[in-house]
Each structure stands twice: as C-alpha cells, then as structure tokens.
Amino acid sequence: MKKTNAVLSGGGITIFEVMSRLAVEHGAVNLGQGFPDRNGPDDVRAKAQEYLADQPNQYPSAMGVADLRHAVAAHDKRFYGLDVDPLREVLVTSGATEALASAFFGLLDAGDEAIVFEPVYDSYAPIIQRAGAAIKRIRLEPPHWDIPRADLAAAFSPRTKLIVINSPANPSGKVFSTDELSFIADLVKKFDAYVVCDEVYEHLVFDRHVHTPIMTLPGMRERCLKIGSAGKTFSLTGWKVGYITAAPHLLQAAAKAHQFLTFTTPPNLQRAVAYGLNKDDGYFADLSSAMSRKRDILAAGLRDVGFEVLDTQGTYFICADIRPLKTGLTDVDFCRELTINGKVTAIPISAFYESNGPQHFVRFAFCKDDATLHTAIARLKAYFQR
Numbered sequence: 285m286k287k288t289n290a291v292l293s294g295g296g297i298t299i300f301e302v303m304s305r306l307a308v309e310h311g312a313v314n315l316g317q318g319f320p321d322r323n324g325p326d327d328v329r330a331k332a333q334e335y336l337a338d339q340p341n342q343y344p345s346a347m348g349v350a351d352l353r354h355a356v357a358a359h360d361k362r363f364y365g366l367d368v369d370p371l372r373e374v375l376v377t378s379g380a381t382e383a384l385a386s387a388f389f390g391l392l393d394a395g396d397e398a399i400v401f402e403p404v405y406d407s408y409a410p411i412i413q414r415a416g417a418a419i420k421r422i423r424l425e426p427p428h429w430d431i432p433r434a435d436l437a438a439a440f441s442p443r444t445k446l447i448v449i450n451s452p453a454n455p456s457g458k459v460f461s462t463d464e465l466s467f468i469a470d471l472v473k474k475f476d477a478y479v480v481c482d483e484v485y486e487h488l489v490f491d492r493h494v495h496t497p498i499m500t501l502p503g504m505r506e507r508c509l510k511i512g513s514a515g516k517t518f519s520l521t522g523w524k525v526g527y528i529t530a531a532p533h534l535l536q537a538a539a540k541a542h543q544f545l546t547f548t549t550p551p552n553l554q555r556a557v558a559y560g561l562n563k564d565d566g567y568f569a570d571l572s573s574a575m576s577r578k579r580d581i582l583a584a585g586l587r588d589v590g591f592e593v594l595d596t597q598g599t600y601f602i603c604a605d606i607r608p609l610k611t612g613l614t615d616v617d618f619c620r621e622l623t624i625n626g627k628v629t630a631i632p633i634s635a636f637y638e639s640n641g642p643q644h645f646v647r648f649a650f651c652k653d654d655a656t657l658h659t660a661i662a663r664l665k666a667y668f669q670r
Contacts, residue, residue: 291414298406299635303619307629313660314649315582316619316629318454318600321653324520325560325567332523332556344551346543348376348527355558356512356527363486363568364500372532375539376554378546379524380484380513383538385411385545387480387509387528390537392417396445399436403636405454405482417445421638426603426645427594429458433467440475447472449498450482452489452598455636455647459493459597462501469501478534479504484513484526487568489598490576499529506531509538514557516600517571519651525549525557575600575650578657582650585661589668600651603633607644609668614643626667628660 287293300317307314323329347353350370357370368374377383384407392398394416400408402423412419420439424431447468451460460468472479479498489495499508509530515521528538560567582602583593592605606618613621615632623629630648634641650657 289414291410299631300406303623303629303631306620306623310624310627312623312627312629313656313663314629315652315660316623316631316647316649318649318651319521320519320600320651321656322519324518324523328518328520328556328560331559332552335552335555339552339555341551344548344554346547347371347539348374348549349551349554349558351558352376352525352527352554352561355561356529359512359561360510360529362565364497366497366500366505366529368529369532373529373535375528375530375535375542376549377526377528377542378549379515380482380511380526381407382524382542382546383511383526383528384408384480384482386538386542387511388412388415388417389541389545390539391478391480391534392445395443397441397443398445399439399447401431401448401450401453402638403453403455403633403641404448405450406636408448409638418443420444423637424456424458426456426633426642427605429453429456431464431467436468437471440471440477442475444475444477446478446480448480448482452483452485452495454485454599455601455631455633456603457594457596457599457601459489459495460498462496465496465498465501469498469504472507473503477507479508481508481510483510484516485599486512487517487571488575488600489572490579490596493597495598506534509534514553514560517568518557518560523553523557525553578650578652578654581654581657582648582661585657585664586648589661589664594645600649601647602650603645603647605645615646619646622664622667627663628667 303316353370353374356374357368360366360368388411392415396417398412398417399420514525590609594603596602619632630646633645
C-alpha cells in the first residue's frame with residue numbers, strides 16, 4: 285500500500301500524550317501536561333451557558349464573532365497600547381495551535397526558511413515542514429536560555445520568511461527581554477522577514493519581568509502576527525479559542541488558510557471569551573500572582589527533594605536539573621521511572637529538541653491546585669528518600 289504523509293505520520297505521538305497516558309496507567313500525579321485542575325472562572329463559564337441558550341449557534345463569520353474581535357482589539361490597546369482594527373486585524377481560531385497552523389500555511393512556501401528557538405513547542409516543526417519550508421533551529425541552553433546572537437544572525441538569509449518567538453516560553457519559562465527582542469527585530473527588518481509571535485502565556489509573567497510584544501517595537505507592527513489563547517488566560521484549555529492580531533495583509537494570509545482548517549469556533553465560547561477579556565485589570569493581576577505563588581510552592585518542594593531548580597519567569601512550567609539526585613538516568617528514562625515508581629509525571633526537556641538535547645533537565649507543570657502540588661511533593665520526597 286502507498287505510504288501516508290511522511291511529515292505528519294512520521295513524528296510519532298506527542299510527548300505530552302505519551303506521558304499523560306502513562307500517568308493514568310500508573311495513577312501518577314500528572315505534572316507533565318499543562319492543564320489546570322480548576323475549571324475556569326465561574327462567570328466566564330456561566331456566560332458560555334447563557335450564550336448557548338439565547339444566542340445564535342449557527343456558523344458565525346470565519347473571522348470570528350464581532351464581540352470577540354472587538355474584545356481582542358480592546359485588550360491589545362489596554363495592555364500594550366496597540367491600535368487594532370477589530371474587523372480587519374483580528375482573526376479568531378480554534379485554539380492557538382490552529383492559529384499557528386494558519387499563520388504558517390498562510391505565509392510559507394516551498395523553499396522558504398523559518399527560524400525557531402530550541403527548546404521548541406512540538407507543533408511548530410511538523411506544521412512548518414508540511415507547509416514546505418525548511419527549519420533553522422537556534423539552540424538555547426539551560427540554565428539561562430540566553431540567545432546566541434552570532435548564531436541567530438548567521439541563521440538569517442534571503443530565504444528567511446519568518447521567525448517564531450514564544451514568549452513567555454514553553455518549556456523554559458523564559459521571558460524575552462526588550463533588548464533581545466530589539467536584536468531580533470533588527471534582523472527581521474534587515475532580511476524583510478515576518479515574526480509569528482506565540483504569546484499564549486502573556487498574562488503569566490512573574491516577579492519583575494514584563495511581557496513586551498515584539499509587535500510594539502519600531503517598524504514591527506506590519507511584520508508580526510500576535511497569537512493569544514483564552515485557554516491559558518482563563519484556564520479553559522479545552523475550549524480551544526485562540527486569536528491572531530496582525531496587519532491586514534498578514535491577517536488575510538492566515539485567514540485564507542484558517543477557512544480551510546476549522547473555518548470557525550463555537551460561537552457561545554467566543555462570546556464568553558469576549559466577556560472574559562473585558563474583565564477589569566484585577567483579574568489579570570490576580571491570575572499572575574496566583575500562578576507565581578504556585579510556582580514558589582513547587583520550586584521549594586523540588587529543592588527540598590534535591591533538584592536544582594531553574595529560574596522561571598513566566599508560563600505554567602518550571603524546569604529542574606536531575607543531576608544532584610545522582611539518578612544516572614537520561615531525562616527520558618528518569619521521567620518514565622518517576623511516573624511508574626514515584627507516581628509523579630514530568631516531561632523530559634530533550635523532547636523539545638530535534639536531537640542531542642540536554643539529557644538531565646525535566647519540566648514540571650505547577651498550574652494545579654495546592655493540594656495536588658503538595659501531594660506530588662510528598663510522593664517525590666518519599667520516592668527519593670527510599
């Protein structure tokens with residue numbers, strides 16, 4: 285029989301699904317996959333029920349319902365000072381992954397090159413490759429995840445169509461500084477390229493760090509597609525409501541791909557997210573502070589167990605070095621062993637690299653109830669004290 289598509293069928297099952305299945309099989313506390321224990325804000329969920337009952341449930345515009353497009357524009361103005369035309373510069377997608385796919389398919393041609401930073405979220409590469417483009421990978425190394433600027437500059441060429449920036453970044457928890465973004469922006473402008481900005485964790489930034497969209501830098505407004513996620517902002521990961529902000533010529537490229545991917549997203553969920561984005565500033569501040577507190581709970585617990593814990597500037601995730609525990613295992617074997625025998629699940633950082641990634645770092649998710657975190661810490665202590 286003829287072979288199936290080599291790019292999509294050749295990649296195997298995502299590491300998140302593999303480890304989550306293993307967690308279920310062995311009754312482990314799942315700190316691998318980044319989904320919160322909580323069920324999202326009560327008022328946002330109530331609005332989804334209300335709108336399901338009393339608002340249209342037929343096809344909305346492929347661009348998204350007007351309420352949400354206006355809410356995204358208002359959000360970008362409120363938090364970043366961006367002036368956005370809600371009808372020409374906002375597209376609603378079925379989650380941020382579909383937003384990424386729409387951006388990649390809308391922009392890339394065979395022969396183009398796309399630059400990504402490793403460790404890299406696992407959906408980027410197969411979509412970029414399926415669009416026909418080649419990938420150039422720039423490795424960021426723990427513990428500080430600094431950009432190797434000479435390597436990045438050398439990666440740009442006349443074939444560079446775009447670079448992907450994930451900030452705050454999964455899995456590293458890195459928040460790109462304005463200085464780093466300015467360096468990237470200068471290269472983008474020099475080589476007439478675009479930026480796909482994966483900013484799904486934009487409201488999960490901790491301590492004194494600040495999330496700055498590269499779109500706000502001089503000369504970048506027309507070159508960026510900014511992607512946000514209601515799943516992360518409202519702890520409703522199963523809703524799969526994402527959105528893109530971009531100049532009209534870029535947005536139309538993504539929208540034309542989007543119409544052949546999912547076309548639209550449940551309208552009641554879109555309207556409920558619009559309600560959520562219009563919440564006062566206190567909601568967003570509380571979200572960040574609450575997640576920061578959970579980070580600190582898990583970080584302290586991991587240190588007590590014996591891990592060396594890396595700095596986490598944002599996101600749901602914290603990375604830890606397993607070497608102080610003298611396990612003698614690779615990160616992949618460690619995570620499997622920990623899930624089966626320690627009953628706690630983490631994700632190996634090497635899974636976020638194409639090859640030869642660091643072999644002794646793992647990622648834990650702290651977007652869980654306090655009780656879940658304390659249970660995981662207790663199990664880790666019991667396991668490593670045997």
